[in-house]
Amino acid sequence: MASNNKSIPFAAAALLLVSQAALAQEQVVKIGITGPLSGANAFAGKDNENGVRLAVEELNAKKVSIAGKTIKFELHSEDDQGDPKAGVAVAQKLVDAGVRFVLGPYNSGVAIPASRVYNDAGVIMSTVGTNPKVTQNGYKGVFRIVASDTQLGGSMAGYAAKQLKLKTIGVIDDRTAFGQGIAMEFVKQAKASGITVAGHEFTTDKATDFAAILTKLKSKNVDAIFFGGYAPQGAPMVRQMRQLGLKAKLLGGDTLCSPEMAKLGGDAVGENVLCAQGGAILDKQADGPAFQARYKARFKQAPDVYAASFYDQTMFIAQSMKSANSLDPSVVAAAMRASTYKGVVGSYAYDANGNMKQSTVTVYTFKNGVPSALATY
Template sequence: MKKQVLLAVAVCAGSAGAGAAAAQETVKIGHVAAMTGPVAHFGKDSENGARMAIDALNARGATIGGRKVAWQLVGEDDGGDPKQATAAAQKLADARVNGVIGHETSGTTIPASKIYYDAGIPQISASATNPKYTQQGFNTAFRVVANDIQLGRALGRYAVKTMAAKRVAVIDDRTAYGQGLATEFANGLRQQGVNVVAKEFTNDKATDFSAILTRIRASNPDLVFFGGMNAVAGPMLRQMKQLGMNVRMMGGDGICSDEMHKLSGGTMADGQVVCAEAGGVEAAGMPAMDAFRAAYRKRFGIDVQIIAPYSYDAVLAIAAAMDKAGSSSPAKYLPQLARTNYKGVTGNIAFDAHGDIRDGVITLYTFKGGHRTQIAVTR
């Protein structure tokens, strides 16, 4: 699945008393995700997490190399669209921003990453999971969540070993995220000795699935895997019910929020859907995560969807790298970011040689009473 924060430095001139004095440095952190469109609820969640990080930096007077700075969030909307995402990326590159967190989806993150790389701007994704993002050889690309290889194969193992699935149908939405996740899930199934009995695809704006579901129903599956977002998965689940397909559904973090209950029209049965979040915390980290969730609810009046704690950590990891380097200049703090070892709300933030999170965690969930309920945390 699964969204960006961008950094620009502006220095203002000022004077105090009889002589000129250096003005306080303003570090602008931009955030780019879908603020409009079908996955805007995830985009807003990501932006909220970044905003909380900015508030925290300002509240504690966070410095860079001992120099006091002011932190500012600048938001952009990519609509979940690759073309709009590259336009936003170019706009920020032209503004000589210092860093990026995002974009929200793999389909927007990957094309935008080339623009940031060419401009020498560090980029952290808090949600993009397609392996290609960090396999392009861009030393500016990082992610703070596990990738689809880890996620898909963990889901494949769970489907066979725990859910005892024997006949699995797979649908993807043809996006970089959905297709990549479905491919790795199928690989995970094969590793467990189970093959896909039906393979179909749709698109990320579709609303009618009767044709593909009718074909899938003929294969008599005991599990349907969907690679895509809950804006499509919810209506698909409703139409499965209408066709008498009372089978289980599985997917990644794109379907792993409480929005599934509403989007399915209330047809989602308890335990029917199993999903995995590319991230999560183990028992030792739960107090910090619980505190973050409580602070988020107090600040925004709603619960965390998925991405907020990861975008929060991504902003603070960049700030820590800047402070250690003594500079907000991309060329100076990028080496520090690459070897960071930052303890965040979501766990330890450290990157491998490709920019992937080290020892990425996967969290499995189901839904009960319309609310996401944790099953297990695994690696």
């Protein structure tokens, strides 16, 4: 029996046409994530990246359709090293690659200069940089997805005065945009609450020896030290406080509210350490436990400080694309400012400057090596 070989090319051509038609109905949307993926704060950068990655994977599984096309979200991850100069270079690299929606940076000192690059290119930037300056340039595409230093520092100062009944506090900051910003806000609110600020010392975000400045604050009989800085410095600082016999509490912002603090500080980190973090208690949110379970199943570890916030903002961006039926960042940004989104860790709604209209702040301490919530404001 003779075979009809002519049918094979026709079948292949038909499959090719179907494939081309499918591709014509699919559009790639590049999502950028930038943060410290190397160095001392890599644990935070990777956690944030994982939050975005989980959102992108879930969105792709849902086959989101916008303007008649199926959207394929594509993740572009860049290491900004927590360094302002590297952050600007990374920002330009993402812009040149056609990325129009960026999650990050993590550090305020990186977010402030990088925001100009993104603004000039018409890119949406969503950051957890808490320094108030991040959103003071009037850039329409900049969003701060957590509480600012004003809220974090104010909440920690209020808790120190009202619940801890502290009278005298010393302050140390690492001179980064984040460290200076949150220390300044804490000092302002602490003084307004009747707390005496006995001294303000300075270090760097690379330092490991704090004996001299801790000894100086010990001589002033402080009840607590507020540290504007990151966990890789906060952990050895609290160990050295113990070695010097300084029985003061260590207070800080969101950057200390991480299991990494206890991991690095060991048994020196316990109920003597308190920190303020933007957002509600994840365990207590309706969708919190399910998110934690999905995150752990995907990445084989529990989410850290802001994975859920980065996940939520990625989902909010996708929702705004759908509601606006547009992939134009300026249109999407306008839609975000005109709407709200109920996320895993709370509700998101932004004012004209890109700040959260309302942002819950939770004060934590440490129990058994993990942050444990004390109060929510």
